[in-house]
Amino acid sequence: MRKFHALITGLILTLFTNTSFAHLPTGDVAGFTASINDSTKMVLFTNTSTIGSEPGERRAIWSFGDGTTASTAPLANTQHQYQLPGVYNICLRLYRRTVTGDTTLSSSFCLTLTIARMCLADFETLPYPAAGTMLTLFKALPWTNGNGRPTRICWRFGDGTPDTCLNYTNSYTGQYIVPHAYTTPGQYQVCMNILYDGGCSAYKCKMVQIGRPDTCAADFERINTGATALSVYLKALPSHNNNRKPSSVCWRFGDGTPDTCISYTDNYTGLYAVNHHYNTGGTYEVCVRITYFGGCVAYKCHNIVVAHPDSCGANFEKIPSTNAIPLLTYFRALPYHNNNKKPSRICWQFGDGRDTCINYAAGYVGSYVVAHHYLQPGTYNVCVTIHYFGDCEAHLCRQETILPVQGCSVNLIPVIPSTISLLRGFIATPHSLAVPPSPVAYLCWRFGDGTPDSCVVADSSHPVASYGARHTYPHAGVYTACVRVVFRNGCVAEDCKEVRIIAGAGNPRLSLSPNPTHGDLNVEFVSIRTEQVQVRIINNMGIPVRTYTRNVVQGLNNWNESVGTLAPGVYNYVVQSPYQFVSQSFVKY
Numbered sequence: 001m002r003k004f005h006a007l008i009t010g011l012i013l014t015l016f017t018n019t020s021f022a023h024l025p026t027g028d029v030a031g032f033t034a035s036i037n038d039s040t041k042m043v044l045f046t047n048t049s050t051i052g053s054e055p056g057e058r059r060a061i062w063s064f065g066d067g068t069t070a071s072t073a074p075l076a077n078t079q080h081q082y083q084l085p086g087v088y089n090i091c092l093r094l095y096r097r098t099v100t101g102d103t104t105l106s107s108s109f110c111l112t113l114t115i116a117r118m119c120l121a122d123f124e125t126l127p128y129p130a131a132g133t134m135l136t137l138f139k140a141l142p143w144t145n146g147n148g149r150p151t152r153i154c155w156r157f158g159d160g161t162p163d164t165c166l167n168y169t170n171s172y173t174g175q176y177i178v179p180h181a182y183t184t185p186g187q188y189q190v191c192m193n194i195l196y197d198g199g200c201s202a203y204k205c206k207m208v209q210i211g212r213p214d215t216c217a218a219d220f221e222r223i224n225t226g227a228t229a230l231s232v233y234l235k236a237l238p239s240h241n242n243n244r245k246p247s248s249v250c251w252r253f254g255d256g257t258p259d260t261c262i263s264y265t266d267n268y269t270g271l272y273a274v275n276h277h278y279n280t281g282g283t284y285e286v287c288v289r290i291t292y293f294g295g296c297v298a299y300k301c302h303n304i305v306v307a308h309p310d311s312c313g314a315n316f317e318k319i320p321s322t323n324a325i326p327l328l329t330y331f332r333a334l335p336y337h338n339n340n341k342k343p344s345r346i347c348w349q350f351g352d353g354r355d356t357c358i359n360y361a362a363g364y365v366g367s368y369v370v371a372h373h374y375l376q377p378g379t380y381n382v383c384v385t386i387h388y389f390g391d392c393e394a395h396l397c398r399q400e401t402i403l404p405v406q407g408c409s410v411n412l413i414p415v416i417p418s419t420i421s422l423l424r425g426f427i428a429t430p431h432s433l434a435v436p437p438s439p440v441a442y443l444c445w446r447f448g449d450g451t452p453d454s455c456v457v458a459d460s461s462h463p464v465a466s467y468g469a470r471h472t473y474p475h476a477g478v479y480t481a482c483v484r485v486v487f488r489n490g491c492v493a494e495d496c497k498e499v500r501i502i503a504g505a506g507n508p509r510l511s512l513s514p515n516p517t518h519g520d521l522n523v524e525f526v527s528i529r530t531e532q533v534q535v536r537i538i539n540n541m542g543i544p545v546r547t548y549t550r551n552v553v554q555g556l557n558n559w560n561e562s563v564g565t566l567a568p569g570v571y572n573y574v575v576q577s578p579y580q581f582v583s584q585s586f587v588k589y
Contacts, residue, residue, distance in 0.1 A: 026052040028074075028094045028106035030060075038116040039145055041082040047075050049094060049107070056096040058106065065089045065113075085115040085146050119144040121194040121202035126177070134185060134210055140176035140192060148197035150176060158188030158208070170197045185211025185242045186294050216240045218290040218298035223273070229307045229339065229390075230281065236272035236288050244292045246272055254284035266293055281308035307339040313578050314386040314394035315498060319369070319544065327377060329402055332547070333368035335386050336394075336578045340532050340551070343368060345387040351380030351400075362389055367547050374402045401494055408432045408491035410443075411542035412483045413574060414499050414581045422476070422501055427572075427583070428467040429542040430485040430493065438489035440467070447471045448479035448499070473501045500579050508580040512573055516587035521561040523573070527552045531577055537563070538572040545571075563588050 031048040043064075051058055051074060058074035065088030072078050074094055082088065091110040097103050119142070126137040142150045149172065154165040157180045164178060182188070191205040219237040236249050245268065250261040253276050260274055278284070287301040315334040335343050342364065347357040350372045358370065374380070383397040403409070408431065415425040426445065432438040444455040454469060473479065482496035509526040527533070530553045537546040545566065550559070563571075566588045574583040 025054045027054065028052045028058065028096065030092045030094045030107040030109040032090075032092050032109060032111070034090065034111060034113055036113060036115060038085070038118050041085065041115050041145055042079060043082065043090075043113065043115070044079045045077060045090070045092075047072075047077050047092070049075055049092065049109075051075070051094075052106070054096060054106070056098050059095050059097075061093045061095065063091045063093070065091075082115055085117040087112065087114045115145075117144070117146055117148075117198060117200050119146075119148070119194070119196045119200035119202045121192055121204040123190070123192050123204065123206070125208060134182040136180055136182065136208075136210060138178050138180065138190065138192070140178075140194060142176065142194050142196070144196050144200060146196075146198060146200075148200060150194050151197050152195040153178075154193045155180070156191040157182075158190050159183070182210045186214065212242055214240065214242055214244065214292070214294050214296040216244070216290070216292050216296040216298045218288055218300040220286070220288045220300065220302070222304055229309045230278045231275060232278070232304065232306060233273060233275050234286065234288075236274075236290060238272060238290050238292070239298075240292050240296065242294070244294045244296065246290050247293045248291045249274075250289040250291075251276070252287040252289075253278075254286050255279070278306045281306050310337065310339055310341065310388070310390050310392040312337045312341075312386065312388050312392040312394045314384050314396040315578070316382070316384045316396065316398075317497075318382075318400055318495075327374040327402055328371060329374060329400075330369055330371050331382065331384070332544075333370075333384050333386060334534065334576075335368065335388070336532075337388050337392060338531075339390070341388045341390045341392065343386050344389045346370075347385040347387075348372070349381075349383040349385075349397075350374070351382050377401075377403050377407075398496065401492075403491070403493070408438070408485070408487050408493045409542065410483055410485040410493040410495045411538070412481065412495040412497045413538075413572065413583055414481060414497055415583045422473045424471055424473065424481075424499055424501065426469045426471070426481060426483065428469075428483045428485065428495075429538075429540075429572075430467065430487070431542050432487050432489070432491065438487040438491060441486045441488045443467055443486075444484045445469045445471070446482040446484070447473070448481050449473055449477075476501045498578075499581070508575070508582045510573070510575055510582045510584045512584050512586045516589050517563060518589055519562065519564040521563055521573070521586060523559050523561050525552060525557045525559075525575055525582075527554055527557055528580055530554045531579065533575050533577040533580070536574040536576070537561075537566070538574060539567075540570045 029050045033046045035044040060072045060074045062070040062078055064080045066082060070078055089110060089112050091108060093108040094106045095103050096106040122141040124139050126139055140153050149170050150168050152167050153176055154163055155178055156163045159182055187207050187209055189205055190208045193203045195201045217239040220234050223233045223235050225233045238246050245266055246264055248261055248263045249272050250259050251274050252259050255278055283303055283305050285301055286304050289299045291297050313336040317332050319330040319332055333346050343360055345357060345359050346368055348370055349355045352374060379399055379401045381397055382400045385395045387393050410428055410430045413427040415427060428443055430440050440458040442455055442457045444453050446453050479499045480496050481499050482494060484494045486492050508528050511524040513522050532549050532551050534549050536544045538544050568589050570585060570587055572583050572585050
């Protein structure tokens with residue numbers, strides 16, 4: 001029985017002992033982490049503490065190492081603003097209030113933190129009171145997270161002048177300003193270095209505009225030097241608001257040749273020009289790129305027309321005269337130039353030893369007519385020499401028969417009657433100046449290609465208004481066609497014209513409407529080429545009443561002709577150039 005009681009007692013003691021170990025209370029554990037912002041000296045603390053099982057209220061006390069403390073909830077985060085950089089010992093202590101009212105330290109945790117010393121450098125420019133100068137004021141803008149002030153500031157102004165360094169005391173309270181005088185406007189890299197009390201230093205560079213910002217432009221012009229038609233002389237026209245000069249000028253001529261770049265010194269005072277020779281005429285896009293000292297770049301393009309080499313011709317016609325002065329004769333020069341250059345001088349040799357030359361201005365737009373009074377009738381070798389602007393020169397001579405005014409005349413008009421390129425038509429307009437007029441006896445045609453003359457007897461089947469001929473030339477070329485008219489009173493008149501036959505080029509066409517007309521003519525002219533043509537309106541006496549030139553393009557050309565001021569009658573409208581000739585009659589009522 002005593003053994004049973006001992007067994008029961010041992011079992012109870014064992015159970016009591018195990019139950020007491022299972023409910024042993026846990027203690028508090030303090031802890032935190034820190035996030036530091038050196039520039040603001042603000043530190044954020046994250047509370048990582050844990051609270052044990054012992055009963056009682058808790059409170060956290062923070063000690064920030066700079067003499068300040070804070071009380072928070074036991075697991076609350078906090079932050080603290082430090083005034084100066086440095087090394088600080090921060091501690092978190094947890095306190096527990098017991099059931100008896102006593103307060104005891106339950107746990108603590110300490111951490112050493114360093115707030116680094118920081119400093120920056122910056123500056124600004126201040127407007128200088130004296131307008132128009134390049135004296136500039138620079139103001140330093142120091143900053144540090146401590147109490148240290150600048151003790152030395154060094155400046156580099158970017159224009160090659162020596163650095164400027166200024167020392168300051170720790171008690172200096174003014175502005176950190178330095179002046180600097182630049183010699184030329186532009187952009188400069190200005191740098192400054194600030195050394196602070198305590199040893200921190202900072203550096204800063206910025207681009208600074210001194211004076212007006214650079215703006216620039218580019219252009220060029222073509223200069224007439226009298227060189228060959230395929231050579232052009234181009235002059236660059238630089239423009240810079242701060243009067244900077246070009247450091248290089250690059251040209252692109254538009255003909256596939258490599259660009260031409262020319263470098264210049266800052267003290268160059270000549271022309272920024274270049275000469276270029278093209279292999280063929282045409283329209284080219286020429287571009288210039290100007291790079292100025294200081295870096296400003298400008299670009300400009302223009303189309304320029306490079307003419308084909310000059311070629312020119314000379315021709316003339318005798319104008320029938322009704323003037324009462326015997327043997328007074330008018331000649332009209334018929335110039336031609338492939339580049340539409342005008343005559344500058346026309347010299348006439350009338351075959352009687354009394355020659356003349358006439359100068360013309362570049363802007364002259366009238367007819368090139370000259371009057372000459374022969375002393376006696378006869379056949380004369382008349383020559384015209386036409387000098388053109390640009391130095392091209394052409395010469396032509398032809399036999400002309402000079403008769404008294406009471407004689408007779410004939411005007412030969414070449415026309416193209418069909419679309420067959422080698423077929424050419426001719427119209428003869430004989431005119432008797434006798435009183436009363438003498439009828440035509442017969443006409444003889446010479447076409448200039450070696451074929452025999454063709455003569456037509458004038459009778460009732462060949463009235464004056466229908467004297468004409470057609471002739472097919474064997475091949476393309478330049479021919480001199482002539483008509484010779486014999487009047488019944490014995491007067492003989494002859495006229496010759498140069499005819500150009502172009503194979504395979506088609507033929508020009510001329511259409512006039514309305515016909516007859518009272519006021520206006522609508523002229524439709526189909527040209528076989530782009531060129532300048534001469535337009536003439538000739539009355540039924542064979543006398544031109546209007547003469548002028550027009551620029552036409554290959555294909556259809558349309559213009560309006562006002563004929564309201566012409567006297568009623570039959571007129572011949574003629575369009576002529578060295579390469580084409582076409583005419584059509586119209587009636588003005």
